[in-house]
Amino acid sequence: MAVFDAHNDSLTEREDLSILTQRLNDGHWDLVRFAEGGGRWQIAAIFTPPRFSGIEAIAYALHHLERALEWVEQNRDKVRLILSKRDLKHDGRIGILLSLEGASPLMGRVDFLRLFFRLGIRCLTLTWNHRNELADGVGVGEAAGGLTEAGKAVVAECERLGIAIDVSHLSERSFWSLMQVAHKPVFASHSNFRTVCDHPRNLTDEQAKAIAEKGGVVCLTFVPSFVGGDLTKFLSHYEHGIKLVGARALGLGSDFDGCGDPVVPNASSFPQLANALREVGVSKTNTRKLFHANLLRYFRRILPS
DSSP states (O other): OEEEEEEEEEEOOOGGGGGSSSOOSSSOOHHHHHHHHHEEEEEEEEEETTTHHHHHHHHHHHHHHHHHHHHHHHTTEEEEEOGGGGSSOOOOOOEEEEESSSSSSTTTHHHHHHHHHTTTTTEEEESSSOOOOOOOBBBGGGOOOOOHHHHHHHHHHHHHHHEEEEEEBBBBHHHHHHHHHHOOEEEEEEEEBBBSOOOOSOOHHHHHHHHHHTTTTEEEEEOOHHHSHHHHHHHHHHHHHHHHHHHGGGGEOBBBBBBOOSSSOOOHHHHHHHHHHHTTTOOOHHIIIIIHHHHHHHHHHHSSO
16 A cells, blocks of 8 residues: 655654665664555655754754755655655655745745745645744643734745645644635644544644645644554544544654654554554545545645646
8 A cells, every 4th residue: 555654754853864765773764664664755844943943943944954855866766856746646766745844944934935945845834832933833822822924924825836734733723823814725744633632732623624624634643642542542533533524634644753652663564554444444445545645635736736
């Protein structure tokens, strides 16, 4: 079964990216294990930690983006950047979509967004857990506000350019502020359901339904604290999602190399998940939708031509 994984952190967590072409005994993701697991498309995050802001945030993000681009260039026989709709067609190499996780490097500026687009960014996670110039993350708590005017301008420019907007990490107030101004579908790259596991990083049923109604995708993650248990509990999130938003609105976002002890152990383990789904009666068609078809449909709608 082909896999489209909506989120990992390997490109910023590894000091030496060259080792990602080998089978590794540590961490969760490398090209060998991902290919073994059926991996064809990977959204790779360029994450800027909250300790960086302003010029330091830009410098940090650009440094890691250049490392990622150099790694892709050096391994172009194995990987390629996905920049447009036509790049989604599988050619034997693993397709990499670059995501800016947390918008602090933009400093609230639309021209900086355009620069990152020119450098290959095709997804934007508006916040991490903290506040930035665009919006508030879930970590801000009850004091969280909605999108700023700069945030609204960046959302509009994302939609014009063909950058997918990722709602994972947004505070609820910022989420609903976004949904009021977004004209195109949004997605959650790595979030589960709060009804199944009451964690602030998970989505309420109302949020999930709003994403689905716009044509977006909720990508279930393997982070144990968001799952609230083991693989069996993960299946409960899937079953809840099927009843809530339907099979066309669900995807996978592992958060490999961004969490400890994921409930699906590593990038070679997607067949284990497929087997578990089959054992509880999930059809091959619905597994295919979860594993890749829904995200392919979404990005064919969002990415530039």
